Amino acid sequence: MAINLSKVSFAYYVPRKKKNIKYAVKDINLSIGDKDEFITIVGHTGSGKSTLVQMLNALLIPTDGCIDISGKIISKKNENKIKLKEVRKKIGLVFQFPEYQLFEETVLQDVCFGPKNFGITDVTSKAKKALELVGIKEDIYNESPFSLSGGQMRRVAIAGILASEPNILIFDEPTVGLDPLGKKELLELLRKLNKEEHKTIILVTHDMEIVGEYSKRVIVLDNGDVVYDGDKTELFKNEKLVKEHSLDLPNNVKMLKVIKEKLSLDNLDIYKYNTYDAYDELKRVLGGNNE
Amino acid sequence: MNDKIVFGQYYQSDSWLHKLDPRVKIISVFSLMISLFIIKNIYLLLGFMFLVLLVIASTKIPFVKFLNSIKMMTFVLLVTFVLQVIFRRDGELLKSFEFNLTYMNLVIIIVSLFVWFLINKYIKYFKTFVFLVIVLALFILQYYVSYSPLIVKYNINIYSNGLIMASYIVLRIITLLFLSSLLTFSTKPIELNNGLDYLLKPLQKLKVKTSIFTMMVSIALRFIPTLILETEKVLKAQASRGADFKEGKLSARVMQIVSLIVPMFVIAYKRAYDLADAMEARGYIPEGKRTSIYELKYKFLDYFSYVIVFLILAITIFLRVKYAL
Secondary structure, three states: OOEEEEEEEEOOOOOOOHHHOOOOEEEEEEEEOOOOOEEEEEOOOOOOHHHHHHHHOOOOOOOEEEEEEOOEEEOOOOOOOOOHHHHHHHEEEEOOOHHHHOOOOOHHHHHHHHHHHOOOOOHHHHHHHHHHHOOOOHHHOOOOHHHOOHHHHHHHHHHHHHOOOOOEEEEEOOOOOOOHHHHHHHHHHHHHHHHHOOOEEEEEOOOHHHHHHHOOEEEEEEOOEEEEEEEHHHHHHOHHHHHHOOOOOOHHHHHHHHHHHHOOOOOOOOOOOOHHHHHHHHHHHHOOOOO | OOOOOOOOOOOOOOOHHHHOOHHHHHHHHHHHHHHHHHOOOHHHHHHHHHHHHHHHHOOOOOHHHHHHHHHOOHHHHHHHHHHHHHHOOOOOEEEEEEEEEEHHHHHHHHHHHHHHHHHOOOOOOOHHHHHHHHHHHHHHHHHHOOOOOEEEEEEEEEEHHHHHHHHHHHHHHHHHHHHHHHHHHHOOHHHHHHHHHHHHHHHHHHOOOHHHHHHHHHHHHHHHHHHHHHHHHHHHHHHHOOOOOOOOOHHHHHHHHHHHHHHHHHHHHHHHHHHHHHHHHOOOOOOOOOOOOOOOOOOHHHHHHHHHHHHHHHHHHHHHHHHOO
């Protein structure tokens, strides 16, 4: 296991009277592997998702408890001893609206910024590889990043993180503000990174479609607590939990549920997240009739 | 990193000073400052200071906050005091100290100052205080110890007028700081701006566009917390790309700071354009006539404060002209 959180709490402000402390994240125990995981973190606004994610990248140091990132311990005690760069090299964090972190004169130079800081060799080839991965064509490598469209800027910014080749990639609501096609392309890219390069992907999102279609494991946060950690289908089956934490079912599941109820198809498996899977399932149950 | 960004020094309270019209507060502080500089007599100054302290005591603002506001000035105040005491040479001689600068003392002085520069990074609290103790110790050394060959012998004489003048100046600066802190502690920046807007209105007759000026100030005030938040975000984003703002060579650090400044410019411009569009969409015309949600109206207490303040000003001017006090 690559990341281990044990009893991690975080408060943005520690008052003099310890009683009045308000934790953004409280007593969290988690372990996340550095290979092949595809995790989504859900929970309503203010539930501590962003705080948790920033702690994984050592941008915030936990107030209590410690985080073990492949052998490197991050806690308040050894705050000054942590080699932040080594941690951040292994874990790439893409913030919401990452296009605001672009600053260099050309696209290629900007993508090189990360790897250069981490002291990685053959920076340019890695940057080019990352740009190719996100689908940026070679003819705009030398253009200013500020002359690009919004979607392109975001892809360049993401390439800037990919270029340092982290094992774990964290995305904080990456699809906000993208058009449907851009969203789909980005998510397919993440799936590709997960399947072909065996990277662990952690997604913070509000979108239940993403949870259903892409993730393997779901972590539900509420009020700074982990209230659910496990398989997505198990989560959706537990309707009480879904309702309690103001979550929702993916559209496909909702539709299949209605079909199951109205046509009283008892053996229909409603937990099919992809439209084609849903179609196949319906076909199976209805015996190849018209849909 | 605090999630609540407090701008300015405003201290929340419900004292009479907080309820006072900002216009009154601005004018009062200015006229009181003028009277402060008119006063020449130290006893009068002490009386004035006593009045200011009375006001402070009546406002429920903790006195520690006022002390904090003069904390930054301690060093300057001390230096002024010491220089005044040493170089003022009238009135009667109170005491004369004789110092011997010998070779040994000189070496000790140089070594201890050198040590100070080496270790002062590691001292966290009372830095100035520790430095002063060291300086004082060095003078005591020169006063008592004179073993090795002498370089020069010098006197420091303290005269009565020097002492009076020095305390007069220091007291005046402290009172000045207290006065301005009273204004900033009891008035929100936005209130100050609003008050200024009203006070500058007569200038509009001279075709000075005061409303544009005050609008600019209030927009700037409004944007400070927003920009701080944005800076924090960009800082974190670049830090997760391995930017290191604390360590490394100077040239590398400059590069890292560029990675912060460029996005901040982009964000600031974008925000400015958005705001301009939003203002136009809501019908903002630079020279248009506008009303304010915070209509300022003088009440009894405001008139009363004006009377008191102008009375003080008049008395000080009268005393200065008639008796040269």
